[in-house]
Amino acid sequence: MTVDVEVGGRAFRVSLTRVGTADAPDVVRIVLQPLDDPDAADTRTMHVEPRAHGLTLIDTSDDRVIDAAVLARPHGHWLVQLPGVDLSATIDGRRRRESGGTAASGEQRITAPMPGRVLRLLVAVGDTVAAGQAVVVIEAMKMENALTAEAAGVVREIAVEEGMSVEAGRLLLRIE
Numbered sequence: 756m757t758v759d760v761e762v763g764g765r766a767f768r769v770s771l772t773r774v775g776t777a778d779a780p781d782v783v784r785i786v787l788q789p790l791d792d793p794d795a796a797d798t799r800t801m802h803v804e805p806r807a808h809g810l811t812l813i814d815t816s817d818d819r820v821i822d823a824a825v826l827a828r829p830h831g832h833w834l835v836q837l838p839g840v841d842l843s844a845t846i847d848g849r850r851r852r853e854s855g856g857t858a859a860s861g862e863q864r865i866t867a868p869m870p871g872r873v874l875r876l877l878v879a880v881g882d883t884v885a886a887g888q889a890v891v892v893i894e895a896m897k898m899e900n901a902l903t904a905e906a907a908g909v910v911r912e913i914a915v916e917e918g919m920s921v922e923a924g925r926l927l928l929r930i931e
Contacts, residue, residue: 757905759790766790774800782815809836863930865902867921871895876917876928882910884930891915891927904930 757770768788775782781803788796802813809824824836835842875892878884889901890910908930915927 863905863908865890865904865927865930867893867895867923867925867927868900868902869895869923871900871921873915873917873919873921873927874899876913876915877901878910878913878928880910880913884908884910890930893921893927902927906930 757768759766759768761767766789768786768790770784770786770788772784772786773782774784779802782800783803784798784800786796786798800815802815804811804813806822808826809822812821812823813819814821821837824834826834826836828834832843871893872895873891874894876890877888877892878890884890884904884907886904886906888904890904892899892901894900910928911931912929913927914929915921915925921927
């Protein structure tokens with residue numbers, strides 16, 4: 756899963772990939788990429804243990820333990836409490852991309868992250884797209900949101916037309 760988050764006024768792209776094995780199923784690779792500094796990514800592999808009000812993260816490289824309380828707030832806002840630090844984080848659902856089951860099969864399903872209107876289709880069926888390339892622009896809450904391809908591929912299906920209203924979760928296009 757990849758989401759863009761804002762912490763303390765700074766935007767980050769956070770990618771989580773399950774890398775666990777049968778012996779340690781709750782191990783994830785976390786990549787924290789500041790959007791304003793592409794060369795400053797930090798990658799950690801962590802064992803994740805859910806708790807009643809958060810998570811315990813154990814860094815696999817040095818066994819450092821981090822207890823984090825995570826409290827959901829309205830409208831995609833979260834309070835994350837780490838030892839000695841309280842962070843207010845906002846997950847930008849418009850930029851959220853699931854890369855679980857479809858990425859392995861090579862298929863990407865670009866869906867509407869929230870209700871809105873399709874402003875522009877930037878590709879056509881048969882077009883080759885690059886990872887990170889904008890493929891469709893939707894308007895939601897008076898803001899334009901360019902949705903991008905997570906990986907390179909070929910546009911196989913466009914399920915909407917420009918000007919069309921869409922609900923959250925509606926398939927917009929499919930890339931293989």
